[in-house]
Amino acid sequence: MNQKVLKKTNRHIIKKTTIILLFFVFVFQHNKAQEIYDLSRCITTSLEQNYAVKIVRNQEEIAENNVTRGNAGYLPTITTTNRYGANLTTTTQNMNDGSERVSSGIYNTTGSAGLNFNMTIFDGFNVKTSYQKLNELKKMGELNTQMSIENLVAQIAAEYYYYIQQINYFKNMEYAVSLSRERARIDEERYLLGASSKLELLQSIVYLNADSSNLARQNEAILESEIRLKKLMAVENLEELIGVKDSSILFNPDLVYNELLDATMNFNTGLQIARKNQTISELDYKIITSRAYPYLYLSSGYTYTYRGYGTGSISDYGTLAISNQQSRAFNYGINLSMDIFDGNNRRREKANAQIDVKNRGIRLREVEQDIKAELLTVYYAYENNLRLVQMEEQNLEVARENLEIALERYKLGSLSGIELREVQKSLLDAEQRLISIKYQTKLAEISLLQISGKIMDYA
Numbered sequence: 001m002n003q004k005v006l007k008k009t010n011r012h013i014i015k016k017t018t019i020i021l022l023f024f025v026f027v028f029q030h031n032k033a034q035e036i037y038d039l040s041r042c043i044t045t046s047l048e049q050n051y052a053v054k055i056v057r058n059q060e061e062i063a064e065n066n067v068t069r070g071n072a073g074y075l076p077t078i079t080t081t082n083r084y085g086a087n088l089t090t091t092t093q094n095m096n097d098g099s100e101r102v103s104s105g106i107y108n109t110t111g112s113a114g115l116n117f118n119m120t121i122f123d124g125f126n127v128k129t130s131y132q133k134l135n136e137l138k139k140m141g142e143l144n145t146q147m148s149i150e151n152l153v154a155q156i157a158a159e160y161y162y163y164i165q166q167i168n169y170f171k172n173m174e175y176a177v178s179l180s181r182e183r184a185r186i187d188e189e190r191y192l193l194g195a196s197s198k199l200e201l202l203q204s205i206v207y208l209n210a211d212s213s214n215l216a217r218q219n220e221a222i223l224e225s226e227i228r229l230k231k232l233m234a235v236e237n238l239e240e241l242i243g244v245k246d247s248s249i250l251f252n253p254d255l256v257y258n259e260l261l262d263a264t265m266n267f268n269t270g271l272q273i274a275r276k277n278q279t280i281s282e283l284d285y286k287i288i289t290s291r292a293y294p295y296l297y298l299s300s301g302y303t304y305t306y307r308g309y310g311t312g313s314i315s316d317y318g319t320l321a322i323s324n325q326q327s328r329a330f331n332y333g334i335n336l337s338m339d340i341f342d343g344n345n346r347r348r349e350k351a352n353a354q355i356d357v358k359n360r361g362i363r364l365r366e367v368e369q370d371i372k373a374e375l376l377t378v379y380y381a382y383e384n385n386l387r388l389v390q391m392e393e394q395n396l397e398v399a400r401e402n403l404e405i406a407l408e409r410y411k412l413g414s415l416s417g418i419e420l421r422e423v424q425k426s427l428l429d430a431e432q433r434l435i436s437i438k439y440q441t442k443l444a445e446i447s448l449l450q451i452s453g454k455i456m457d458y459a
Helices: 002-032 039-049 051-065 126-192 198-232 257-267 269-292 345-412 417-451
Strands: 035-037 077-094 100-122 242-244 295-308 324-337
Touching: 035 039, 039 051, 039 126, 039 198, 051 126, 126 198, 126 242, 126 269, 126 345, 126 417, 198 242, 198 417, 257 269, 257 345, 257 417, 269 345, 345 417
Parallel strands: 035 242
Antiparallel strands: 077 100, 100 295, 295 324
């Protein structure tokens, strides 16, 4: 009777654990049943919807809008000024003979309209250099957009494969639960047959519960990664469940360092930005140097002026003879100017600009060295990870074979529960290490492609 109660209780515990397991399996499968994204679709969606990309594209558009001949100073400026006004005047005059003359309520009006034209003929090549600088700033905006997009694509790819890594971890833990459940079933049968102690059975149930708990926590890790992926894509409804098309992490084992180095020197965005900064600093130096030349400007204008004179109450004085006056004037001129001495400010600014050009050159060489060092470091890690993948694949095969032998021995009673648990843990650890090293290899590949300017190959 006690054995029947115990059997019923143990089965209830195992059944309850199985129900919990099936619940998380259902949640995981439910995720997979939703909208499916592959890496290319994730990237395309993020490039269309990501908020940071939208902002940097707007900034690029501002830089593009600034590239005009008028902004550089090639085009003339035409302005108009117009004014209308009036005044009411009362005048008192005291004469030598003691008499007084008063003019009161005199209302005068004035009006003017003018059109002015100004154009730079020559300003020491400042206009030409400014236009070149505006074009370089436009290209800088394009490079900044490109860098933001490349960073986003790298983030998307890393998170996409991290999500797959977590799914593979889940499957591995799911397999661990199935092994623990099988062990609990074996221990239950052995205990009922009197071939094992109750301690062994209870320990098997503890292991089953522990593995089930790990599985539950892993499902949470999957959901967190999914949310981050949707956030990068700027999905409007973050509660909407999605799935990924790929089920394993595949990487390119054939990347060649010399090819990556050549691509890096030609296409690395950070390096191109550093070069562009040096070019802009050289143009700033030319702009300052242009102030040493004379400046030649053309200006002209047309002005119309109207004055209306009012008549007020006049005592012993008479009336005004003019009721209004109009005038029209056209003017033009050529202005030549040149800074002879400005307190040595131009010399100071020119010296500072030269230093800035040198600093930009030094910075460019520093960026080149940093990028080369990063490329070489990541490539060494990539090569090492490739070797580790092969090693861990071999370890996994050995661990699987070892578990099969251990299970047979455990069924026959020639292997203890602790020893079986160690064998089982060795297999699961081998699976975990292989999944992890594959992900690390993929991250190295992503970094190498980003450094070499080839990250958009994923799109």
